[in-house]
Amino acid sequence: MLDYIIVGSGLSGIAVAEKLLSKDKKILVYDDNSQSSSTVAGGIYNPVILKRFTLAWNANEQLDTALSFYRSLERKLEISLIHPLPIYRRFHSIEEQNNWFSAMDKPYLSRFLDEKLVSTINPHIPSSFYFGHVRETGVVNTELLLEKYRAYLTEINSFQQETFDFDQFEVNEDHCIYKNRRAKMIIFCDGFGLKTNPYFNYLPLNGNKGEYLIIKAQDLKLEVAVKSSVFIIPLGEDLYKVGATYNNWDKTKEPTLEGKNYLLEKLNGFLNCDFEIVDQVAGIRPAAKDRKPLVGKHPKHGNMYCCNGFGSRGVLIGPTVASELINYIEDSVALSEEIDINRFAKLYQAASS
């Protein structure tokens, strides 16, 4: 008998799996690569919303938890995951500069917003209105994390590369059965795959498609991330990620010409050196209607849970929220109401009536 089956090994599934393993639980994780949000993510951790200069939801608390989580994975997997990287917000007007200074008076933001504006960061990215520096930011290499964590799970016989087929799944009062495996509990960490999950598809998950261009710009030599109308993130070897797009209506996973043209138009608005496009990637961010995570117990089945709804901030949110879920299941610590899927109980009733 397994303790847990986990469906999905993106940022959510990994955080859930790791927390369970730390409690000596016997787990089996399924993944079929049907979603790519965690793989294509920029991997940025940044507590500040750079459009409005506000603190992202609980971000100051999540930051410390997330960094210590990824550090522990660096040691365990013997890889380098965290790359501190300053972010410079390119201002487009005096008003934006003023908003930056007003934001510094808000609770918690002074920790992250540098009061000294910078006039130049790179000759190929000019700005008439200077740049603001966000402190304590960086990038987690999510692609490497997923690859190495799945390899580790495989090594300990806890990973199945396959589609979780709901037709072969049975849920009973005190255990569930999938194919020939029995488990006490099951946790769905299926990202936008939740849409085809018959148990949790009543939840209001709006996929938000994001696309990045990968460009090569030999003259740029940029060593910080810049946020103008879009982000430009250095990857090394003269490669940069440019994006991302936000699209609420296209739910396909493939990169689009529309996405490419949009990103090119934005990039050409602030970058003045030659570059070539070497790749384009896309994924669907699993975002809840109210922009809060979707975490908790199924309304009918006491041994079935979900951990989803990380939106555009999975790197920061994942470790804290997964930990809350496991403390709730294993130690009966109450979930915070704002993440508990119980807030959508009425939707479940409506869907099942």
Ligand SMILES: Cc1cc2nc3c(=O)[nH]c(=O)nc-3n(C[C@H](O)[C@H](O)[C@H](O)COP(=O)(O)OP(=O)(O)OC[C@H]3O[C@@H](n4cnc5c(N)ncnc54)[C@H](O)[C@@H]3O)c2cc1C
């Ligand atoms: C373009 C883009 C840029 C982003 N940039 C950032 C960023 O810079 N910083 C940040 O913090 N966040 C970023 N995000 C958001 C972040 O990627 C998400 O919040 C996070 O990846 C969600 O993780 P998840 O594990 O919930 O979902 P997913 O990564 O989608 O993982 C779900 C997993 O479940 C598997 N699965 C689903 N259904 C099944 C099934 N039936 N059987 C087997 N397996 C199944 C899928 O294959 C997948 O691996 C970005 C997202 C996009 C798209």
